[in-house]
Amino acid sequence: MDLSNIKNWVFDLDNTIYSPQKDIFGQIDKRMTKFITAKLKVNEDDAFKIQKKYFIKYGTTLAGLMKEDKVQPKDFLDFVHDIDLSCLSADTELSSAIKQLKGKKIIFTNGSKTHAEKVISRLELNNVFDEIFDIEDSQFIPKPQIQAYLDFLKKLKLDPKKTIMFEDMSRNLVPAKKLGMTTVLIKREMPMKEKKYHFKEFEDLWKNNNEADYIVDDLVKFFNKYYKDSKK
Template structure:
């Protein structure tokens, strides 16, 4: 989707808070990071229940679709330790991610505050941002623990985020790879951008997570977050 530079200026000139999802947003959806986490979740279920891989995988996806996250399903039905789960599934090798200096400079030039809002853990966000060379870009991270384990796209989680960080959604923008996670932000007044994979690139997300980009709650679509941010006329915002 293309937009005239003037429309970009109009849409973002009021923004003083920039909110970024982490996984498949600050790094591309064809990265191997999410498959590594996904595999660790399956492994956790295998160890927990003594199941084979295929059965554990099916159970994992059932929990994900039913409860919003596999962790929520395990907490609801089996009262497992959230700390143990998060530490295990995010214990991955991130060396395949190269520092993204172009994205770092694009984020750094944005006026105002920058925050990460993720359904993952704070530790995972910190380590991933460090690997990407983005650590010092962000004021803070709002993770699944801060959300009291209620994941996006639940409205109460966004309200909790707004309150925790003093965010005025009417003066904020959100960048996210899962379309449905932009419904509430748009309704609350945020300027929303869907970050999509490049054409022909691998996409490791689940089919039900992928939007068309034409949804009414999506203001902009980009397959290159760094380039999109560099196109914003921030000197005039």
């Protein structure tokens, strides 16, 4: 593994820097359904289908709600991120692994900065990351829309050819790879509720379709191998 050219280490947040077994995003998912049920005055099943339809079509549920239903982003983000993070605790191994990296360490999330800061605090990664680029920074244009990546690179003055991106969703690596970034897919299982509803489009979100230069199931293992290879 030769990453000697990398100067910028970019991480997605949810289900990337912590395991989906913690079910943090599961809580967010339920809050999104609840928000849509109340806002659009539909039943829970219809709300869930709208939620996923927007997610597939626009990149995030929020982007669809803003475009089609004139929802204010702050109202949505405040509501869906009002969750219990007590299942998260200090991740000393991940903290040590990322701190050793030479260069900038950045969170690039479709969520809010407030949510990212709370998650990072629970994991005790407060002094690990140099920047958080959130959905507001990209003018609410989400990954995987390429404009979000262009805004990200421009604002932080990053050279994509010296940047590596870690993501749990393969479709979000497509623009990154197209722009010249090195890409790493954190292999995750498709959430059970999506399997239940048989959204065929979701299957591709968790599969590698040649977007990833590396596929791993654990960030710490990836970095341990990287450090070991670097000493050769």
